[in-house]
Amino acid sequence: MVKIKDYGTYETAWCPGCGNFAILEAVKKALVSADLEPHQVLFVSGIGQAAKAPHYLNANVFNGLHGRSLPVATGAKLANPELKVIVQSGDGCTYGEGGNHLLAAIRRNVDLTMLVHDNLVYGLTKGQASPTSEDGFVTKAQPHGPTAEPFNPLAVAVAMRASFVARGFSGEVDHLAELIEQALAWRGFSLVDILQPCVSFNKVNTFAWFKQRCYILPADHDAGDFDAAMKKAYEWGARIPLGVIYRRESDSFEAQFPAVAAGPLAGQEVDRAALATVFNKYA
Amino acid sequence: MVKIKDYGTYETAWCPGCGNFAILEAVKKALVSADLEPHQVLFVSGIGQAAKAPHYLNANVFNGLHGRSLPVATGAKLANPELKVIVQSGDGCTYGEGGNHLLAAIRRNVDLTMLVHDNLVYGLTKGQASPTSEDGFVTKAQPHGPTAEPFNPLAVAVAMRASFVARGFSGEVDHLAELIEQALAWRGFSLVDILQPCVSFNKVNTFAWFKQRCYILPADHDAGDFDAAMKKAYEWGARIPLGVIYRRESDSFEAQFPAVAAGPLAGQEVDRAALATVFNKYA
Amino acid sequence: MAEKKLNVLVGGEAGQGLATLGPILVKSLVRAGYHVVVTQSYQSRIRGGHNTFAIRVSVDKIAAPREAVDILVALNAETVALHRGELASRGVVVVDETFAISGDGVLVVPYKELAAGRYRNVASLGIVSYLVGLDERVVADVVAGYFGKKKKELEENRRALERAFAWAAGVDTSYQRSLVAVDEPPKRLTVNGNEAVALGAMSAGAKFCPFYPMTPSTSIPLTLIAHAEDMGLVVEQAEDEIAAINMALGASYAGAPAVVATSGGGFALMVEGVSLAAMTETPVVVVVAQRPGPATGLPTRTEQADLEFVLCAGHGEFPRAVFAPGDVAECFYLTRKAFELAQNFQGPTFVLTDQFLADSYRAVEPFDVGGLPPVGAYAAPLEFAEPYARYAVTESGVSPRLLPGASRHLVVVDSDEHTEDGHLTEDLDARRRLADKRLRKAAGLRAEVIPPRYEGNERPELLLVSWGSSAGAVAEAAAALAADGVRAATLHFSQVWPLVPSQFVNRLRGAKRSVCVEGNATGQLARLIRAETGLDVGERVSRYDGLPLTPEYILRELKK
């Protein structure tokens, strides 16, 4: 049985009061509930405050470039389908710089879990608007608020009939842990957008702001119903739903590659006879 | 009064029978109906067969990099809001390499028209699957068909509540010309996905295939209704709707920049007095 | 005895207010007539960790940071532990009483009596200001300017300052390190490298700056935004760096002089766009503020390791100009020059700085608005053949450039090889003609090169060769050697491409021993010089631990 302490405790570089702490805790809880051992898990992240999270637990880690976590994760999963691959990064990283990879990951339906720490701001670079920043969110870079409308990741994911689309909140750790556990158990691509206060740069969407608005979706929300999901994806403002918004069984990406079905590529020797046959085709 | 011949006739590098010819014709018709003179218009394109289109008429042209037409167009429009800016490129260019820019352009709602020549294939590079290629579309690069689900540009655009979302077909030139004219008249970002046969590399979605399925949306389609639009965006297969799928008035992007409101930036001299005041702030 | 030079180091956690204290103290010092060189050292985090703000201040002109600390202002106990060893003799340490630190030169401050927690940084400001002999009114003025509109904050801070000055007046004079007063201080600006780049761009006529945030470049667009309304600028946060440079090219094509600023990783994403700028012959100024790599590296530290990368960035062959300012004033003037060349030669030009310079405040002579024509403004060509062809082949390689929409002439530009009228072609003769045309611009750029600056002994036994932000450290190291009787000289490149060997080979040949001093591990300038001249700059001083070169570091390495 895996225990929380197997995942270790680390000093972090986060600000006291940051929502990242609770997300980290929820992630650990989910890993323990899923009975995953540290070496079975690979965390891939980009760059940002959120993207530091994998450094703060015991696991395999590939901390890559800003915006490029999903392609790395896709490659790793294809190379070793036995790894439980979890991507962790910020809203800027995932919906900004990395937007094109998110579209591709949803379409591919790779079996991995994407946790977006969504603080509606660029934290590490000191508070510029992120794609999810709301209208009128004033920063040094956006003195009159963002010039573009906010990106609604859930609506886009639902519109693409993504495999698993959920929203969590760092202020509901147990619920979040459960959500992550569901995402980990899901076969295919799972997107969990996690609302998170940034105490240093987001003075609008604070813990209290979220707390007041967030509610856990009732059991009767039909995550299999596209229209209902789209409606929930657009609920924002007075009330913000938490939970699995949309879910759709679909074919696994990896299964399309016979080599991947045979297990980790690293273990597969070059077939000399096959190679000779291939060479011969050019004779 | 502008005439079709003002837009010239050029030799093209397209295959005989390609849908691009009809799109070019429709574009010219729309420009003439809109009474736009060649020098008032700027075409921006990427790289691909579609992206060659602007070379085949008289206008200002910025033929840039594969996937990067939208940022160029955005910059040009901000620098000179008096230009009528039209972006023309392929499905690979716009939904593949350029996916992140499409998301950003929709969110920004820049006043420009994006015409996507959607032949469901990479033409210029000789027939690999594009993001819109259907399941089972076999190519040399996809011997068992694409590994990912097709991208539905209309659904994503509608989910993002894009300003103007439409679909045309190269086999309905007059309807297409009208659609483009509407897009040109629209204030804000207008996306026109144009179905187009590629006689060389797409032997599935042929002219006949499209012709059989495409129908013009009846007048009672309410393009202002999100749910109705989403439904139409997903209609594909036996029947494929043509026309304006979704429409939403929203604030103009350019208006947020006072300098842009004052006309072309090139004409604005550096204000020496203001500069002196700025310098003084550092004293 | 009053001091002519001092080195003040303020240290603490991120979030303790260094970023307020430091600039206010610096501006006060500059207003009081002193010269300054600031070195900021911070971590890639928002709260906690350990940051420092070091101010070297002097009555006379200075060019570099120094290592020995005269006054250490510790906002937390860790700062003392980390930096006590750097104290000069008679060095003073300013601590809070709760740190329970004592000893020679330790000034224990009862901060809780002076100000509430949030305002302690301003209390520290007051104390150190008193110790260096600043007039309270000067500091209070700067504080007022800083908190300007926030009435309540201003009030609290002002009170903290007052109390601190009052308390400091009562301490033993042995803690004082008063600077020699400057009578009738001349007006100077307090500007860091990034601000100077931004101001230079504005003065040159920049109208458009799309950006994606990346340390240490971000304050360039932020400075432009701060003045956007006054100056009629358009500054837009892009979805990524690829978008940023392509937006810049679109805007520039349509007539708006454009600049992008980023750091190594972001620049990597702009490389394809750089090649596009060259092919379409579109002016664009690209500022690369270097930080240690590879990859994310040390995002908040300094290095000079992207020289070769910037020189060779982009597929295909095309001319470019690369500037590497040696100080803050050069950040201003060379950014202007980069605009001028981008516009005149219609292509990409580069300004290569680094975190040290980007964040280094200096006292700068006021820029003379009258003497600064906007070089970036688009000037319509006086004549051109009709029908208009954007890429008309000319002797200089520069073609008359019109703007789309500005006349009935059509402006067609293409990333493919093209004919003179801008339309794509597969004609291989046209290819050669157009490639030659583009490459001919190199001659024009070469004619405008800023020669490297030679200073010191005419027949040196030691020549220090350097580029970019290390100018000051090298100059002061050479001065120290000269003071020790060494026949020393310096050869400094503020433009690193193109190089015109005839401008400097005799200097290299004339030195007995030459050493290339660079903030990188592999000696990139030395390699470049050899590539262009065949000459070997024999030895190297390298630094690549994330910190800027200092005179002391150079002298230590030279002795090895």
Add this chain to the structure above:
Amino acid sequence: MAEKKLNVLVGGEAGQGLATLGPILVKSLVRAGYHVVVTQSYQSRIRGGHNTFAIRVSVDKIAAPREAVDILVALNAETVALHRGELASRGVVVVDETFAISGDGVLVVPYKELAAGRYRNVASLGIVSYLVGLDERVVADVVAGYFGKKKKELEENRRALERAFAWAAGVDTSYQRSLVAVDEPPKRLTVNGNEAVALGAMSAGAKFCPFYPMTPSTSIPLTLIAHAEDMGLVVEQAEDEIAAINMALGASYAGAPAVVATSGGGFALMVEGVSLAAMTETPVVVVVAQRPGPATGLPTRTEQADLEFVLCAGHGEFPRAVFAPGDVAECFYLTRKAFELAQNFQGPTFVLTDQFLADSYRAVEPFDVGGLPPVGAYAAPLEFAEPYARYAVTESGVSPRLLPGASRHLVVVDSDEHTEDGHLTEDLDARRRLADKRLRKAAGLRAEVIPPRYEGNERPELLLVSWGSSAGAVAEAAAALAADGVRAATLHFSQVWPLVPSQFVNRLRGAKRSVCVEGNATGQLARLIRAETGLDVGERVSRYDGLPLTPEYILRELKK
């Protein structure tokens, strides 16, 4: 009299079947025991325009294309107009009767009697095969292999071939250019540069190839896909080149030897990923098939202008190895070597080819499967300290590499500067130690460098220096000069980084006159040699009109 060498040029529009005719003819010639050098020239369009497929064929080994055409097979009238001037004396032109072209050496073929429109290319194939003296059965076999499963097509093509041979047998023998027959032709492979790269990668143990299509690199992933099921490869089309290289790094980290292939513009987008490979110390082979730039340039033509770009690509400093195969066999073996070094030194290595070589079919000695150990396969380290640290500092700079998930040891890699265990750090001593560790790998790479190949006179009056795909043209030019009594020699680089000056400086010094022959405008190898040695390769032959270097071109330029 039978010929020992011939030059056959087939020309026509895109869509007329050159891409079928050419490879079948080539394979037939190779099966008949001849050597070949193919040059493909095509436009960036799918139908129309003007394409050529040139086959130089010889009984003896040959290395380069030639300009004078012995047999011109014109699939359209335009081809005659464009290429008649290139005919050698006694040259033959094969045309359709509808072109209404006649004259000396013109063989007018009544194609409509031989085959329906779609099969005329195979009728042409039959005629030219007959003219060069190929056995009909050899050609028919290749045709059968080509159309393999498509029964009906095969039947029609076979009939066209038969009729063409029959018709050709009746024409005047003056049109024949029979090659000297090769008795018992040895078994050789017919492979082009891209195929050889792909086969080399497979043999080396490549398991993963993410790609985004880009001419002229696309047939590398396509060749891998064609054999993916047999060889257990994963080939996936990525959303863009940034994704491609990052997917490759993810897969490689997890144990799958990975390769990406692209051209200049796509490589520009991979530059940030290259730097990431270096920082995370992840093996990856990057193939860059060059084409003329800047920007989109001439997408289907050839050039050697991305040498400096590839050498300096990526922010920050790190070691790399860059190979530039001189022929198709080298494409195979050097790709293997690139895998070997990527795996052994844990970082990015490069294979730099170009459109000419990528598309150039050659007769290659069969690869000996027995003698080709999969170098790319991951080998677990024999020992390592515990707790496991991915970046344990070692003398060689290479750390024991484990795979994630393969054991209980955790494998942590980071794009930030990191400690030995892979976790991000801001410790500046660690920075220096880890940077030194990474840079130390350069020594290991240097020890493995393939020296440049020197051939010819030991005291040359003329030394031709070259790199990459121009090897053959330079060798044949030197041979022609030698035949004319010139004391000529060649110095050819198939590995262009690192350079080890001691391996070749004496050769440069020993030549009276040296000329650097490059497919670019600015002389990039010459500059690189000067950067590394201080030596000036005096003169240059440059070609940058999109066509490959030929012996004739070089000789003409040398005479200028």
